[in-house]
Amino acid sequence: MITFYNHLHAQHQGKVEMFRGALVPCYEVPARADHVLAELQRRKLGTVQHPNAFDDAVLERIHSRRYLQFLATAWDQWVALDPANAGTDILPSVWPTRTFRTDIEPDNFSAKMGLYSFDAGTPFTAGTWVAARAGAHCALSAAQAMLAGDRAAFALSRPPGHHAGADFFGGYCFLNNAALAAQYLRDAGMERVAVLDIDYHHGNGTQACFYDRPDVFFASIHGDPRTEYPFFLGHADETGVGAGKGFNLNLPLPRGTGYPAWAAALDTALARIQQFGAQALVVSMGMDTFVGDPISGFTLHSDDYLRVGARLRACGLPTVLVFEGGYAVQEVGVNAVNVLQAFADV
Numbered sequence: 001m002i003t004f005y006n007h008l009h010a011q012h013q014g015k016v017e018m019f020r021g022a023l024v025p026c027y028e029v030p031a032r033a034d035h036v037l038a039e040l041q042r043r044k045l046g047t048v049q050h051p052n053a054f055d056d057a058v059l060e061r062i063h064s065r066r067y068l069q070f071l072a073t074a075w076d077q078w079v080a081l082d083p084a085n086a087g088t089d090i091l092p093s094v095w096p097t098r099t100f101r102t103d104i105e106p107d108n109f110s111a112k113m114g115l116y117s118f119d120a121g122t123p124f125t126a127g128t129w130v131a132a133r134a135g136a137h138c139a140l141s142a143a144q145a146m147l148a149g150d151r152a153a154f155a156l157s158r159p160p161g162h163h164a165g166a167d168f169f170g171g172y173c174f175l176n177n178a179a180l181a182a183q184y185l186r187d188a189g190m191e192r193v194a195v196l197d198i199d200y201h202h203g204n205g206t207q208a209c210f211y212d213r214p215d216v217f218f219a220s221i222h223g224d225p226r227t228e229y230p231f232f233l234g235h236a237d238e239t240g241v242g243a244g245k246g247f248n249l250n251l252p253l254p255r256g257t258g259y260p261a262w263a264a265a266l267d268t269a270l271a272r273i274q275q276f277g278a279q280a281l282v283v284s285m286g287m288d289t290f291v292g293d294p295i296s297g298f299t300l301h302s303d304d305y306l307r308v309g310a311r312l313r314a315c316g317l318p319t320v321l322v323f324e325g326g327y328a329v330q331e332v333g334v335n336a337v338n339v340l341q342a343f344a345d346v
């Protein structure tokens with residue numbers, strides 16, 4: 001199986017994130033991707049390539065132009081405020097909730113950061129845009145490889161993507177790699193594409209991108225948002241809206257859920273994806289369902305991921321796998337590559 005590796009990922013290296021009123025070291029660190037790459041190479045699991053180049057217009061198929069322009073210029077705007085800012089990551093601190101207006105982009109930089117984000121856990125750094133864009137190119141390259149006939153292709157990138165919406169970042173995510181891949185497959189002529197999100201956290205960004213559409217089915221298995229991040233989306237009664245009604249499936253599970261109950265939810269999701277008649281599958285492959293994950297609450301074990309990969313493969317669809325979360329840094333390589341191993345011989 002071919003892997004498209006974001007060789008620029010380490011340019012995004014946040015120092016701190018806000019947690020319960022304190023600045024704590026980032027969980028989303030470059031070593032995550034390094035460990036997955038090392039394990040891929042150790043098992044000799046197919047070729048590893050840099051991503052292909054894409055025009056920025058392809059990003060506009062999912063993200064708004066003004067959001068992309070902000071991401072591309074945010075660091076320069078930040079340093080222009082004060083040259084000393086060059087040594088400090090940017091974190092938002094004010095947001096336009098509910099009755100505020102979001103149609104006017106403020107001139108104030110802090111206000112712009114708030115307009116385009118939803119938490120203070122996602123530092124924006126000097127290399128964020130470069131890394132995120134190359135990561136999106138990895139997902140798009142994997143979609144291209146799948147269209148060219150590969151049974152499965154893997155986008156190994158960070159920062160992750162599934163929390164990012166059309167015009168906002170958060171949850172360590174800036175560009176929605178899985179949504180971009182799904183849209184790319186649609187634009188290439190595939191009529192029905194499914195996105196399956198198996199990260200511990202609900203893929204709020206992906207859901208929002210496709211919530212009113214019947215052509216991209218979104219299914220997510222995740223920690224119950226009543227207690228788990230991102231808290232404000234991911235409930236079972238969110239089934240789509242308008243033409244998209246019936247094309248969104250959320251399967252929230254309580255903290256502490258182990259493999260048997262989790263796998264039953266996976267079977268439910270895959271059955272619905274088959275029923276939908278998907279021609280291709282995009283998997284948001286978060287590995288933070290692992291029992292040792294420091295910020296999550298499911299109890300899957302490393303061997304379980306071999307079974308996860310086998311179930312994904314058994315659904316028989318051409319598949320793009322996109323690396324998302326997973327913060328047990330020492331184990332994330334083994335766990336991720338266990339999923340991929342199931343596809344290795346095809």
Ligand SMILES: [Zn+2]
Pocket residue numbers: 199200201286288325326
């Ligand atoms: Zn996650």
